[in-house]
Amino acid sequence: MRADVLRLPMAHPGDLSALDVAIASGRVEAASIVAIIGKTEGNGGVNDFTRGYFTQSLMALLASHTGETAATLAGRIPCVLSGGTEGVLSPHYLVFSRTGDHTSVSTGPALAIGTAFSSPMDPADIGRRAHVESVAAAVRAAMADAGIDDPAEVRLVQVKAPCVTSARAEAARHAGRTVLTADPGRSMAFARAAGTLGVGLALGELSAPSEAAMLSDFTVTCDRASISSGVEVEANEVIVLGNSPTWSGPLRMAHRPMADALDIAAVVAALDDLGLDARPQLTPSDKARIRGVLVKCEPDRRGMIRAQRHTMLDDTDINAQRHIRGAVGGLVAGVIGDTRIFVSGGAEHQGPDGGGLIAIIAEIPGSLS
DSSP states (O other): EEEEEEEEEEESHHHHHHHHHHHTTTSOOOEEEEEEEEEESOSSSTTTTTHHHHHHHHHHHHHHHOHHHOHHHHHHSEEEEEEETTTTOOEEEEEEEEEEOTTTTTOOOOEEEEEEOOOOOOOGGTTSHHHHHHHHHHHHHHHHHHHHGGGGGGGEHHHHHOOOOHHHHHHHTTTTTSSSOOOHHHHHHHHHHHHHHOOOOOOOSSSSSOOGGGGTTTOOOOOTTEEEEEESSSSSSEEEEEEEEOSSEEEEEEEESSSTTTTTHHHHHHHHHOOOSSSSSHHHHHHTTEEEEEEEHHHOOOOOOTTEEEGGGOOOOSOOOHHHHHHHHHHHHHHHOOOEEEEEEOEEEEEEEEOEEEEEEETTTOOOO
C-alpha cells in the first residue's frame, strides 16, 4: 500500500476547484481518495455550516468523477473539518489517497492510513460510555483497514463525532430517552471527551476509562487523539494515521504532545523527528517537504500560562476557542513558515491539560518512491 497527501487551498467553503484540477490532471485518482481533513472559515461552533457546505460540495465533485452517488461517497469517505481560521490561518484541506493493496511490496516504514465509520449515534448516547465504546470499535476497525496491528505504529487518530442539537434532543425526548445535555456547545465538548477516551482505549493508552472522568479528571489524556464534533455528522468518522513497515512511499508522520500554548519546543521536536531543522524557521526547501500540519489546542482552564494570567476564558466578545486557535496557529505557522495549518480547539483530554498536540506529515529525503 502507498499513501499520498495533497494540501489544497480553497477560495471559499464550497471551492473544490483545486481538487477538480488535480483529478483532471491525473495528480490523484478520484477513486483512490479515502479521507479529507480541512479548515474552513466558519466560526467553529454549533452553527458553523461551512463544514457541511464543504462536505456537500466535495461529495458532489467526487460523484461526478467516480459515478458513485454523493450519499455512497459520504458513507465511506470521512470528511473531518474544523471551522475557524483565526489570525494567520488559511482555509485549506488535506486529501488522503491510497493505492495498491496489502500484498504489495513495501519499502516502509511509510505513512499508512485507515478509515472507519461507526453506526449512527443515538443522541442519548452522545458523551456517555456507549460513545466511548463506539469510537474505540471504529478506531480498531480503521487500524485493521490500514493493516496496522501494533498500536505503537499509530501517530494520530482524527475523529469527527456528532453532537446533540435541539432537534436531536427533542427526538430523543419523544423516544423516551434522555440526552446527557441539551446544550449543543456542551454536547460538543462531551463528544470530544468521549472520542478521546475511545481512542485511548483502542490504542491501549487508557484501560476502561470512567464515564465520570469526562470533562472532570484532566489527568486522563491521550496524546494521539484529535477529536472534532459538529452538527453535520450523525456517526463517528475515524481516520487512523501512522507509520507502517508494510506500506511504501516517501511520506512519514511525527507527533508530539504540547505542554501548553507556548510549547514551541514540541513543534521543533516533531520537525526534528522528520529530519527538518526549524531553528528559527524552516528553509524554503524544507518547507516544500511538508504535506500537512495538524494541531489540537486548548485555553488553559486554570487561567494561567507559565505562571502568567490569561483572559481567554473571560472574554464575552470572542470565544476562548477562537482565541487559542489564533494564538497557537500563529506560533506554529511562524516555525513552519506557512499558514496552511490545521488548528482545532477543544482539546479536552487530548494531550496535556492546557496544551494539546501536534502531528506533521512530510516527505523524507532519499526515501524510496
